[in-house]
Amino acid sequence: MSDTQWPRYEVFKQDNPQKPHEAVGSVHAPDAELALQNGRDVFVRRPSAVSLWVVKASNIFTMTREELEATPDFWPKVSKAAGTPTTFHLFTKTSQRRSMTFVRHAGQIEAVTPELALRDAIENGRFDADNVWVWWVVADEFIHRSQADDIDSLFAPAVDKTYRQQSHYGFVSPRRQKHGREKLDADERR
């Protein structure tokens, strides 16, 4: 039987205009527009956001530090590519903590292929390559973005929702019994 699963899209969320887009997870969708809508429903129905990007997973060139080290002949192969440069976006993961770490948008670079964009990113010093564990490279044309005038309908309703935080559910934890609800809510707002 053939695979009837829809393709996977990675979802990038921007919490506020000062922060970079972060990869928060993935959704399945038949196309980019529905991926954007599914990403909204799965990841930002309650959390704050100002922008959402989706990229089909197969359009992301990924490389980990381990993979690079295990492939010594990678760079000589890469250097043979030629053509017209286009814009690539670089996303990096710079922490190995187990939770709340994301592949973050780090900037953009002009290159002929994603491999050359990566090499440039590692060699040119702009991206603090020594502290990067995971690289994602995406051509600009593959990013499907929410628009500025989508903010009201995609993200604004979240502000008025109840149960935005786990603490709003009616469980009485030992921590809450000890500290009281007000302090916990204040901690989360911070």
Added chain:
Amino acid sequence: MNQAIQQILTQKLLALADDELILAHRNSEWIGHAPILEEDIALANIAQDELGHANLWFELHQTLTGDDPDELAFFREAAQFRNVQFVELPRGDWAFTMLRQYLFDAYELLLLDQLQYGRYQPLAQACAKVRNEEIYHLRHTSSWIKRLGLGTEESNRRTQAALDELWPYAQQLFVPLPGESILVDEKIVPNLGRLHESWLERVRPFLTAAHLTIPSNQTPPTNNRSNHTHHLTTLLADMQKVARLNREAVW
């Protein structure tokens, strides 16, 4: 507000609330059963939004009558509900559910566009707040209808069958309550006849572009919101079951 206006306004609010409550429940029946996980979540979101809208109308109704929203939702019999039959029909297949939600969203967004400038401030303010959600619902259901209509032979056939069944029922949304013209004269609610025209101007070309044929029968099965199909009784038996197990239970 004089008594005649208040009386018809409470009836109108109850009708608005019941439409959203029953539709939300029908959509919630898909939870755990939708064709794919992401859509399960999307439709649950929409259902929850509509339930939130129902709650807003019930609360406005409560300020005029003192009636407790939970009491109205869980302890009325089918004959006391004032929703249109359109929303109580069983959920059918995915095409049926998406098409019903699309037709309703197109209606509700146009309604909210008008209601938010109405002269009854509490109602106008509530509308302005929920309008953003409705823009998103319509975007989502429009995306689906386009894809179902233009997708495969099967998806088109199923969506067309849903349209053939739902089209006459949808027209009942535009039948005013007896005496509703008082509210229109007072500029509290829009004229449903004009709203109907705007709705047709919007949904007809959209459905046609999705390779769907608009049915010729445009007569709703009933004009009276007290008349219901037997489907509402079954729906209520399910929806009200837990609340009725113990009236005094605290949630």
